[in-house]
Amino acid sequence: MSWGSELWDQFDNLEKHTQGGIEFVDRYSKFVKERSEIETSYAKQIRNLSKKYQPKKNSREEEENRYSSCRAFVSTLNELNDYAGQHEVISENLTANIVAELARYLQELKSERKSHFHDGRKAQQQIESSWKTLEACKRKFERDCKEAERAQQHFEKMDADINVTKADVEKARQQAQGRHQMASDSKNEYSAYLQKFNQEQNDHYYTVIPNLFQKIQEMEEKRIERVGDCMKSFADVDRQVLPIVGKCLDGMTKAAESIDAKT
Amino acid sequence: MSWGSELWDQFDNLEKHTQGGIEFVDRYSKFVKERSEIETSYAKQIRNLSKKYQPKKNSREEEENRYSSCRAFVSTLNELNDYAGQHEVISENLTANIVAELARYLQELKSERKSHFHDGRKAQQQIESSWKTLEACKRKFERDCKEAERAQQHFEKMDADINVTKADVEKARQQAQGRHQMASDSKNEYSAYLQKFNQEQNDHYYTVIPNLFQKIQEMEEKRIERVGDCMKSFADVDRQVLPIVGKCLDGMTKAAESIDAKT
Numbered sequence: 001m002s003w004g005s006e007l008w009d010q011f012d013n014l015e016k017h018t019q020g021g022i023e024f025v026d027r028y029s030k031f032v033k034e035r036s037e038i039e040t041s042y043a044k045q046i047r048n049l050s051k052k053y054q055p056k057k058n059s060r061e062e063e064e065n066r067y068s069s070c071r072a073f074v075s076t077l078n079e080l081n082d083y084a085g086q087h088e089v090i091s092e093n094l095t096a097n098i099v100a101e102l103a104r105y106l107q108e109l110k111s112e113r114k115s116h117f118h119d120g121r122k123a124q125q126q127i128e129s130s131w132k133t134l135e136a137c138k139r140k141f142e143r144d145c146k147e148a149e150r151a152q153q154h155f156e157k158m159d160a161d162i163n164v165t166k167a168d169v170e171k172a173r174q175q176a177q178g179r180h181q182m183a184s185d186s187k188n189e190y191s192a193y194l195q196k197f198n199q200e201q202n203d204h205y206y207t208v209i210p211n212l213f214q215k216i217q218e219m220e221e222k223r224i225e226r227v228g229d230c231m232k233s234f235a236d237v238d239r240q241v242l243p244i245v246g247k248c249l250d251g252m253t254k255a256a257e258s259i260d261a262k263t
Numbered sequence: 264m265s266w267g268s269e270l271w272d273q274f275d276n277l278e279k280h281t282q283g284g285i286e287f288v289d290r291y292s293k294f295v296k297e298r299s300e301i302e303t304s305y306a307k308q309i310r311n312l313s314k315k316y317q318p319k320k321n322s323r324e325e326e327e328n329r330y331s332s333c334r335a336f337v338s339t340l341n342e343l344n345d346y347a348g349q350h351e352v353i354s355e356n357l358t359a360n361i362v363a364e365l366a367r368y369l370q371e372l373k374s375e376r377k378s379h380f381h382d383g384r385k386a387q388q389q390i391e392s393s394w395k396t397l398e399a400c401k402r403k404f405e406r407d408c409k410e411a412e413r414a415q416q417h418f419e420k421m422d423a424d425i426n427v428t429k430a431d432v433e434k435a436r437q438q439a440q441g442r443h444q445m446a447s448d449s450k451n452e453y454s455a456y457l458q459k460f461n462q463e464q465n466d467h468y469y470t471v472i473p474n475l476f477q478k479i480q481e482m483e484e485k486r487i488e489r490v491g492d493c494m495k496s497f498a499d500v501d502r503q504v505l506p507i508v509g510k511c512l513d514g515m516t517k518a519a520e521s522i523d524a525k526t
Contacts, residue, residue, distance in 0.1 A: 024332065024333065024336075027316070028336060031312070031316045031336075034312055034315075035309075035312060035343075038305070038308045038309060038312060041308070042301070042305045042308075045301045045304070045305075046298075046301060049294070049297055049298060049301060052297075053290070053294045067487075068487070069287065069487050069490045069491065069494075070287065072490075072491065072494055073287075073291060073294075073490075073494070076494055076497065076498075080298075220524075221524040221525065222524075224330075224331070224332050224522060224523075224524040225522075225524045227332045227335075227336075227522070228332065228335065228519050228520070228522035228524070229519075231332075231335055231336070231339055231515065231518065231519035231522070232516055232519040232520065234339065234515060234519075235339075235512040235513075235515035235516045235519065236516070238508075238512050239509070239512045239516075242505060242508070242509060242512075245501075245505070246502070246505060249498040249501050249502045249505075250498075252494065252497060252498035253495055253498045253499070253502075255494065256491050256492075256494035256495040256497075256498065257491070257495065259487060259488075259490070259491035259494070260487075261483075261484040261485075261487040261488045261491070262484065
């Protein structure tokens with residue numbers, strides 16, 4: 001387990017979750033597209049039916065148009081043609097208000113998601129790299145401490161030896177002093193870096209990552225709201241044509257009622 | 264131009280007209296059948312769409328069902344399935360209330376029409392046959408008159424001829440008397456048949472044929488009313504599902520509104 005592995009896991013889960021979100025939007029959009037195609041095909045069939053039964057020019061059927069029942073049939077066919085038109089309106093509005101909108105939005109969403117995870121990975125790599133530098137500082141300080149101790153022991157051994165020249169003792173003393181200075185410098189360096197790292201780690205945990213998570217959460221909330229709006233629109237598009245469909249049906253009823261059997 | 268040719272023409276026109284009426288009912292019935300088939304096909308496509316996008320068992324999609332947007336999508340799919348069901352109802356009712364009814368009615372109408380024209384033709388042939396008999400009576404009477412006149416002239420010629428025996432004169436007188444009797448009988452026969460024919464002709468023109476035309480007119484009025492009822496039913500069948508379609512759409516809207524982006 002490397003440093004920050006839990007955070008990495010969280011990132012992985014978020015990536016998976018937001019990818020699922022994108023797939024859901026994509027799947028919903030495909031669903032609406034297919035519904036729109038069904039409406040187009042239905043409208044086409046109804047239009048063809050209406051056309052097929054219209055009296056042909058200069059035919060006996062057209063001649064029969066003087067009978068009220070034949071005229072009522074033609075009215076029914078015309079109303080049915082308008083009825084088909086309403087299903088074309090459903091199809092067009094589903095495509096314009098949902099499918100086209102979601103296609104644009106999906107590009108935006110994918111790009112925003114990519115940017116957030118790019119920023120997240122970058123911040124993670126940055127702090128991990130800082131942590132490695134800190135570890136290196138720590139190891140250097142420990143090594144320098146050991147070197148200083150070893151030089152001190154060497155100096156003390158030389159100093160206690162009666163067969164050693166004063167010049168050699170002085171050399172060992174200066175060496176030990178130099179090593180102590182290096183260890184002290186390493187300690188300062190390590191201490192300074194530790195302070196810097198603590199600050200960086202603090203920023204990472206309490207500012208950078210929470211901000212990023214906040215942005216991803218907002219992106220997700222916006223996505224869910226957007227899907228909700230589309231689902232409302234899906235029903236609205238259909239509901240909007242109901243009064244006009246009702247008028248077509250009233251037109252058919254009126255035509256049927258205008259039939260006078262006595263004439 | 265034979266006797267009653269104008270009436271024959273009227274019968275021909277009525278036959279053509281009522282045949283046109285039957286063809287109109289047949290054509291209308293086929294139209295409703297095709298509309299019913301379009302509704303079935305549309306409902307099937309919508310059902311398949313709803314099924315296709317239902318989350319698969321034990322899939323990630325099903326797992327995602329804990330999200331409110333996924334649940335709302337499933338609700339939309341379920342409402343859409345009910346929506347499809349309403350178009351199946353349209354299809355079934357069009358078939359049951361119109362197509363099946365008109366199929367039965369067309370058989371009835373064809374049989375009634377056949378029976379009326381059979382009666383009409385029979386009455387026409389009857390009166391035509393009576394008229395031929397009357398003509399034959401008339402010709403016989405005219406022939407008998409000529410014969411009686413010739414016998415009378417023969418008797419008068421014999422009676423005036425001094426070289427003819429009384430016996431021959433008596434024979435010619437009896438012959439002439441016999442011919443006069445025959446002519447008188449023919450006259451009575453013709454006169455009686457004429458009276459009978461006049462009565463028959465009266466019945467034919469003022470009772471039999473008007474009654475038949477009245478029945479055909481009633482048959483036609485009933486047919487037109489029947490078509491009118493079907494045309495009303497055609498719109499009603501569609502109108503009846505509108506409130507339920509509206510409820511399906513309300514269900515979709517409610518599902519969309521239940522989406523909570525915050526959870």
